[in-house]
Amino acid sequence: MINEFPQTLTIAGSDCGGGAGMQADLKTMQMRRVFGATVIVAITAQNTLGVQKAYPLTTEQINAQFASIADDFRIRACKTGMLADIPTVQIVAENLRRYDFGPYVLDPVMVAKGGAKLLADDAIAEVKRDLIPLCTLITPNLPETEKLTGIKVEQPEQMKEAARQLQSMGAKNVLVKAGHFNDPDYATDYVLLADQRDFWMKAKRVHTKRTHGTGDTISSCIVAELAKGKPIEEAIKISKQFVTASIANTIQIGHGHGPLNLWAFGGEK
Numbered sequence: 539m540i541n542e543f544p545q546t547l548t549i550a551g552s553d554c555g556g557g558a559g560m561q562a563d564l565k566t567m568q569m570r571r572v573f574g575a576t577v578i579v580a581i582t583a584q585n586t587l588g589v590q591k592a593y594p595l596t597t598e599q600i601n602a603q604f605a606s607i608a609d610d611f612r613i614r615a616c617k618t619g620m621l622a623d624i625p626t627v628q629i630v631a632e633n634l635r636r637y638d639f640g641p642y643v644l645d646p647v648m649v650a651k652g653g654a655k656l657l658a659d660d661a662i663a664e665v666k667r668d669l670i671p672l673c674t675l676i677t678p679n680l681p682e683t684e685k686l687t688g689i690k691v692e693q694p695e696q697m698k699e700a701a702r703q704l705q706s707m708g709a710k711n712v713l714v715k716a717g718h719f720n721d722p723d724y725a726t727d728y729v730l731l732a733d734q735r736d737f738w739m740k741a742k743r744v745h746t747k748r749t750h751g752t753g754d755t756i757s758s759c760i761v762a763e764l765a766k767g768k769p770i771e772e773a774i775k776i777s778k779q780f781v782t783a784s785i786a787n788t789i790q791i792g793h794g795h796g797p798l799n800l801w802a803f804g805g806e807k
């Protein structure tokens with residue numbers, strides 16, 4: 539039904555501290571004026587100082603959530619975030635093949651800023667084999683790009699090379715994020731679209747340690763824009779502006795890598 543309010547889905551881990559994971563996704567979706575639903579695949583006990591505990595949910599618990607969402611909602615776009623381990627990646631892939639949730643943004647979350655592993659090393663092969671071919675857009679940061687492609691990224695040219703490789707692995711569109719890039723002045727992401735057009739997105743680097751949830755924020759904003767019918771290029775560009783404003787206008791929460799200010803950019807624009 540064309541007039542239905544845009545509905546989105548995040549398939550992710552819970553961050554009880556509210557700065558990353560499904561909490562960051564839902565808050566971003568709310569700011570971008572779409573309805574957000576969740577399939578929670580793991581519960582983490584974490585705060586701005588790090589991840590203290592992580593508990594994956596069972597495949598039965600994950601399946602039940604997918605069925606409830608699919609039975610009642612018309613999801614127009616979805617994303618995955620933290621996927622914990624091999625059984626979780628497999629059950630999520632199975633459900634993404636079973637149900638049509640529209641364009642799928644794969645944020646291949648591997649390690650939290652504090653260093654905690656959010657994806658088991660042996661699950662990376664599963665992400666490559668089962669999830670990359672399903673996704674509309676993949677949004678790796680630099681360490682994730684290196685793990686997925688085996689390419690050491692130290693120069694902008696290697697971001698391009700890695701993006702091409704991710705496309706050859708089955709990702710339709712690629713956004714290589716540069717938060718971890720060794721440039722003191724700018725955070726310049728690279729985008730390679732399905733039709734082979736490409737572009738750089740340059741923003742002033744903000745010198746702050748309050749960057750908890752940056753990856754979740756940009757990927758869930760893209761999901762929200764896609765659900766509203768924006769073309770992928772526009773969805774990505776709006777989301778870069780959204781995350782940049784959220785990093786630049788800090789709020790003081792916690793004692794470590796604090797969360798972003800998701801009010802900074804404003805809502806629907």
Ligand SMILES: Nc1ncnc2c1ncn2[C@@H]1O[C@H](COP(=O)(O)OP(=O)(O)O)[C@@H](O)[C@H]1O
Nearest residue numbers: 679715716717718725742743744752753756781
């Ligand atoms: N200090 C910063 N200043 C400005 N933009 C940043 C900063 N850190 C990250 N970004 C931007 O935030 C987005 C998320 O990137 P990144 O931090 O690399 O992801 P992740 O959280 O997955 O590690 C990207 O658009 C990146 O360029």
Ligand SMILES: Cc1ncc(COP(=O)(O)OP(=O)(O)O)c(N)n1
Nearest residue numbers: 551558559620651750751752753754
């Ligand atoms: C439950 C959960 N999911 C994802 C992350 C990582 O989020 P990200 O946006 O990459 O931000 P950082 O943690 O790297 O700051 C997480 N921490 N927890």
